[in-house]
Amino acid sequence: MALFLWAIPLMAAEGVWGKVSRMGIIGSFKHMCGRGWTWAGALMAVIVLGIVFYYGVVVGWCMRYLAYAVMGVFRPGLDTEALWKAFAANGMQQSLLFALVVAICMFITSKGVAGGLEKACKVMVPGIFILLVFLAIRAAFLPGAVKGYEFYFTARASDFLNPKTYLEAFTQVAWSTGAGWGLFLTYFVYVKKSEDIMLTATTTCFADTSAGFLAGMCVIPTIFAYSPDPMAAVKSGNTGLAFIHMTKLFSEIPGGAIMAIAFFLALVLAALSSEIAMIEMGARILEDAGWDRKKATWGIGITTLLLGLPSAMNMTFLDNQDWVWGIGLLLAGLLMGLGAMKIGVRKIWDEHIEPYTQMKHYWMFAAIRFFPVWFAIIFGWWTWQAITWYPGEWYKWLPISKYTFTVGTMYWQWAIAAVVCILLNNWLADRMTHRLEV
Amino acid sequence: MWMFNMAVVMVVVLGGLIWCLRHIAMAKDGEE
Numbered sequence: 001m002a003l004f005l006w007a008i009p010l011m012a013a014e015g016v017w018g019k020v021s022r023m024g025i026i027g028s029f030k031h032m033c034g035r036g037w038t039w040a041g042a043l044m045a046v047i048v049l050g051i052v053f054y055y056g057v058v059v060g061w062c063m064r065y066l067a068y069a070v071m072g073v074f075r076p077g078l079d080t081e082a083l084w085k086a087f088a089a090n091g092m093q094q095s096l097l098f099a100l101v102v103a104i105c106m107f108i109t110s111k112g113v114a115g116g117l118e119k120a121c122k123v124m125v126p127g128i129f130i131l132l133v134f135l136a137i138r139a140a141f142l143p144g145a146v147k148g149y150e151f152y153f154t155a156r157a158s159d160f161l162n163p164k165t166y167l168e169a170f171t172q173v174a175w176s177t178g179a180g181w182g183l184f185l186t187y188f189v190y191v192k193k194s195e196d197i198m199l200t201a202t203t204t205c206f207a208d209t210s211a212g213f214l215a216g217m218c219v220i221p222t223i224f225a226y227s228p229d230p231m232a233a234v235k236s237g238n239t240g241l242a243f244i245h246m247t248k249l250f251s252e253i254p255g256g257a258i259m260a261i262a263f264f265l266a267l268v269l270a271a272l273s274s275e276i277a278m279i280e281m282g283a284r285i286l287e288d289a290g291w292d293r294k295k296a297t298w299g300i301g302i303t304t305l306l307l308g309l310p311s312a313m314n315m316t317f318l319d320n321q322d323w324v325w326g327i328g329l330l331l332a333g334l335l336m337g338l339g340a341m342k343i344g345v346r347k348i349w350d351e352h353i354e355p356y357t358q359m360k361h362y363w364m365f366a367a368i369r370f371f372p373v374w375f376a377i378i379f380g381w382w383t384w385q386a387i388t389w390y391p392g393e394w395y396k397w398l399p400i401s402k403y404t405f406t407v408g409t410m411y412w413q414w415a416i417a418a419v420v421c422i423l424l425n426n427w428l429a430d431r432m433t434h435r436l437e438v
Numbered sequence: 439m440w441m442f443n444m445a446v447v448m449v450v451v452l453g454g455l456i457w458c459l460r461h462i463a464m465a466k467d468g469e470e
Contacts, residue, residue, distance in 0.1 A: 153440035153447065203458035210455045213447065267467060358461055 001166075002173035003205045005148065009368035010179040010333055011201035013340045016352045018188030019195065024284035025182040027432035028189075033339045038429040040339060042421040044332045045285055048181050050325030050417075052278040052304055054311035054318045056105070059271040060097030061087075065243060066268050069260035074251035084243045091313035098312040099305060104272065105279040106301035110294055113190045117280060124269040128211060135218035138259055140224075148224030151234075152216055167381050170374060177208045178274070180333030186281040189436055198359040211270070219246065219264070226253055242267065259383035279304065285328065289431040320399040324413045330379050330390070337371030345369055383407055 021031035025048070029041030042309035064087060068074065073083075087093065108116040139145055159165050174180065184204065188195070219241070220234070226249045227233045233245040250260035283293065291299060311318035328399045340348055349365050387394040397408035421428075 150440045153443040155443055196462075199458060199461055199465070203455070203462060206451065206455040206458055209451050213451050358465065376465060 002087060002107075002169045003177070003209065004364065005367050005370065006170055006278050006333070006374060007173050007177040007179040007205045008198075008201050009365050010336055010371075011177070011184045011204060012197050012353060012365050013336050013348070013368055014179070014182065014185035015188040015195075015197035015201060016348055017336075017339075018185040019191055019193070019197065019364075020352055022436040022438060023041065023288045023342055023432060024189065024281065024432075026285050026428055027288040027435070028185060030337060030429050030432050031435075033123070033342050035337065036425070037342070038432065039418075039421040039425040040335045042424065042428055043418055044180075044182055044335055045281075046122070046417045046421060047325050047328040047332045048183075048278060049282060049303075049307075050321060050328065051181075052275070052282065053308040054321045054325075055271070055278065056101045056245070056275055056304060056308050057098045057312045057318060059092055059101045059268070059275050060094055061243065062264060062267040062271050063101065064093070064097055065131045066249075066261070066264035069250070069264050074247060074260050076252055078251045080244050080247040080251065083247070088315050095309060095312040098308055100301075101272070101275060102279075102301055102305050105304075106297050108276050109279050109283050109300075110297040112293060113187075113280070117276060120276060121273060123306065125207075128266050128273075129214070130217060130268045131262045131269075132211060132214035135143070135262055135266070137438045138255065139218045139221040142221060142225040142253065144225035145221035147230075149219030149226060151230070152220045152303055167378055170378050171382075173205075173332060174329055174378070176212060177205050179205075180329055180336055182281050182332070182372060183274075183277040186277070186284045189284060190438075192438070194356050196357045196359075198357040198361075198364060202359065202364075213325045222246070222249055222253070222259075269287075285432075288434050290434045296316045314400060316404055317400050320404045320409060324399075326411055327379070327382055328414060330375055330382075334371055334375040337368050337375075340368050341371075364372045386410070 003133075017025075017028040017032055021028035024030055025045045025094075026038060026041035029044075030038040033040070043064040052366070068083075068355065074080075108120050112114065178184065184201070188197070223233045223241075224230045227245060233241060236245060246263065247260070249421055250256040252262070253259070279297075279300055282304070283296040285295035286299050287293060311321055345366055345368055347360075353365060354360060354362070386405060388408050390403065393403065394406050396403040396406050397412040399409055399413075403409055
């Protein structure tokens with residue numbers, strides 16, 4: 001449901017923006033919606049760049065754990081929680097890994113879309129699927145894996161009646177598919193005019209869901225087979241699950257060393273392919289302002305390195321940025337939806353999607369009209385949750401403090417970004433003038 | 439029951455992906 005109501009229409013709109021305007025996020029908003037909307041593209045870009053700056057640090061974690069796996073660090077009796085805490089406290093090591101990640105992304109992005117990105121993705125994406133299939137098959141043969149499948153695939157009627165199930169599904173889809181991040185938009189700057197937007201958007205969403213499904217087929221049976229407290233492991237969040245619980249299991253189970261290498265290699269490939277796409281998104285914006293590719297790559301690379309360092313040095317700051325800009329993706333999606341409504345949903349479909357698609361189902365795109373409703377419900381839910389986490393103090397905002405996940409810190413940082421983008425609207429509009437010649 | 443649910447999820451998710459990839463391949467063949 002969430003794929004069809006949220007991700008596919010949003011990605012289709014992004015595809016139109018990129019293909020028609022032949023410009024990145026900021027320039028495409030100016031081209032599609034008019035000069036006065038340039039700020040909306042800029043705000044979307046700020047939100048996604050806010051993620052780029054800390055996400056590279058997370059890619060560095062995956063690379064470090066892949067190195068641990070290759071070096072045979074995961075042995076029986078290893079205290080994986082202590083290992084994680086020691087690593088998390090080492091800001092210098094994280095900074096060096098982060099710099100390595102940015103350098104890799106810059107190298108690939110500097111080679112251009114066909115020479116760098118496409119070649120890298122042709123290896124990375126099938127690589128992720130091959131590794132996940134291998135891990136899922138290995139997990140199936142673990143004694144007790146059936147308990148994991150029972151947990152994973154048992155549907156309870158009470159869950160279907162619980163609104164939280166739907167809210168979490170929408171939140172998951174918003175984050176996992178990357179719809180509304182401007183990445184799909186940026187890739188569509190380079191496609192041919194006849195490219196089928198609906199089919200590509202649908203394929204991307206199903207590929208993402210398939211990868212998630214396979215990852216679950218690997219992780220959940222493994223946890224239920226070996227973990228003394230499977231529910232605690234499942235509820236420990238992504239970081240705890242991957243870097244503490246899964247690592248612990250890999251150090252104990254037969255063949256765990258090979259599984260650990262495959263698992264962290266898949267994580268590195270998945271995380272790196274996302275970071276490269278985000279760096280490309282930033283580089284495209286600078287190219288729209290007239291920078292050549294080499295200069296644009298250096299520009300976004302150095303900016304990422306400088307603004308990502310605080311997250312590499314301080315885990316609390318990273319958590320804060322993840323909270324603020326992660327939820328910000330909902331706002332980015334809303335801006336995209338409002339932009340589409342401003343132009344006319346039917347008009348976009350008739351002129352830019354329907355003539356080139358095999359999937360002539362207008363309802364699949366028309367669902368974008370409901371975006372303000374989805375945004376109000378999901379964002380309202382997150383806001384309400386965050387208020388309950390900090391009774392009486394939810395409005396406090398200092399990022400490096402105990403107020404990491406307050407509503408205050410999120411609203412303030414969004415508000416500052418929005419005001420700056422609105423003030424710079426004309427300045428940015430004057431500079432976004434270099435469309436890609438196709 | 440969980441086996442039936444797993445089969446349904448597999449058919450919908452992986453089947454959906456295969457369907458999409460098949461149509462992309464057909465479109466490419468048509469261009470060539």
